[in-house]
Amino acid sequence: MSEYDGFKRIARIDPSYREVKTRIEDFDQVKIPLAEDIVVLQADRCMDCGVPFCHLHGCPVANRIPDYSDAIAHGAWREALDILHSTNNFPEITGRICPALCEASCTLSVNFSASVCQQIELRIAEHGWEMGWIVPEPPEVESGKRVAIVGSGPAGLATAQQLRRLGHEVVVFEKEDRIGGLLMYGIPNFKLEKGVVDRRIAQLVAEGVVFETKVDVGSDISSRYLLDKFDAVVIATGTQKPRDLPIPGRELEGIHFAVDFLTQQTRMVLGEEVDPKQTIDPKGAHVVVIGGGDTGSDCVGSVLRRGCASVTQIELLPKPPSDRSEDNPWPQWPKILRTSSSHEEGGTRLWSIGTKAFMGEGGSVKNLSCVELEWKDGGYGEKSGTEFVLDADLVLLSMGFVPDKDSLLAKSFGLPMDARGNILADRYQAGDKVFIAGDASSGPSLVVRAIAEGRECANEVHKHLMKI
DSSP states (O other), X not given: OOOTTHHHHSOOOOOEEOOHHHHTTSOSOOEEOOOHXXXXXXXXXXXXXXXXXXXXXXXXXXXXXHHHHHHXXXXXXXXXXXXXXXXXXXXXXXXXXXXXHHHHTOGGGGTXXXXXXXXXXXXXXXXXXXXXXXOOOOOSSOOOOEXXXXXXXXXXXXXXXXHHHTTOEEEEEESSSSSOTIIIXXXXXXXXXXXXXXXXXXXXXXXXXXXXXXXXXXXXXOHHXXXXXXXXXXXXXXXOEEOOOOOTTTTSBTEEEHHHHHHHHHHHHTTOOOOGGGOOOOTTOEEEEEOOSHHHHHHHXXXXXXXXXXXXXXXXXXXXXXXXXXXXXTTSOOOOOOXXXXXXXXOEEEOSEEEEEEEEETTEEEEEEEEEEEEETTEEEEOTTOOEXXXXXXEEEOOOXXXXXXXXXXXXXXXXXXXXXXXXXXXXXXXXXXXXXXXXXXXXXXXXXXHHHHHHHHHHHHHHHTTO
């Protein structure tokens, strides 16, 4: 670094947000990234520690954070971009939506404020786009091998780009009408504008990756076809089955999975037509979001923008502490209370709440019967006399995803599964020509982990094809 004691002299600066009263009127990006001169100054806070936990422990793609921080601290932006791209295919995406595990494990966070690793990453990537440095990188030599990739989420896209740059012909099959998977339809525009995703997809197309949309492998085309026509097949479909809540009243109308709601919202924001009879409309409704994670938070922000009467987010688990507990030391991920930009926009959050039944009128949900829970020794029980009822014209189930034990795709390829339904693989290989990348094998996780697995899977596929 230009100044090795920068962390003592320079205070951490976090990005700001658009004003609440303005941002809830649209679906545009809410976070205002740090200006370039601020990022350069912040890069000087990195202490270039001897054991960079941010790189070795925190970051799933192993971003070389001290190296690229040092580069921009000295004005070497092109070098910083090369360092960043050496580990991460899509840094402008992770720079927007990653929970920043790197910052949680930053050595500075023990006694000081962590480095703003994520904002530095984002600024390097965007600077690269602005300067025209990020261009297609087609291979110089073709291998003559063909690879099919099923799924175009972060794992599929990372696998596709790596394999194409190694000289293989790559065809990506996507059952939806747009490329991007979770990046396109699972994350609202106010967190990840879709032009950011489209920009990278255009790069992949220019590199020679072929995308086939509206193709459901196992239904529209068979596994046998892929195995006959391609030298390798990569399954990168993610974990697509949302966790259900089979309690009394589940059959009532007005109860939807969060992923279906968020997908529809993105389609509407992108100007696509949505069948009025199928529209999930929060306007004027009392909304309850069941599940306290990021997806639930995304639902809160979305229903507020659509003019709901109220929104309540309930969570089964107890309220997290404000600071690390003694059994949650650095550099572990801090299990603390987190407040998203959506939470700051409105709504109510409740913890240690159990759901007992949906109640309705005329076939539609109107209320949710709940009870307070008492947690002890890792388990919980209902608190006597704490039953209460919430108004609920619309309920969004946001309790994560579970492996699909009845997956038609896995069965059509004859892939082995574990007891939960995750596809089993050895070094990403699940069959003679079949490989697995991302959540389909490892279970629900982060976008940055999916990118990391896509890169690692591509390496294994390449070694298999070239008999290395």
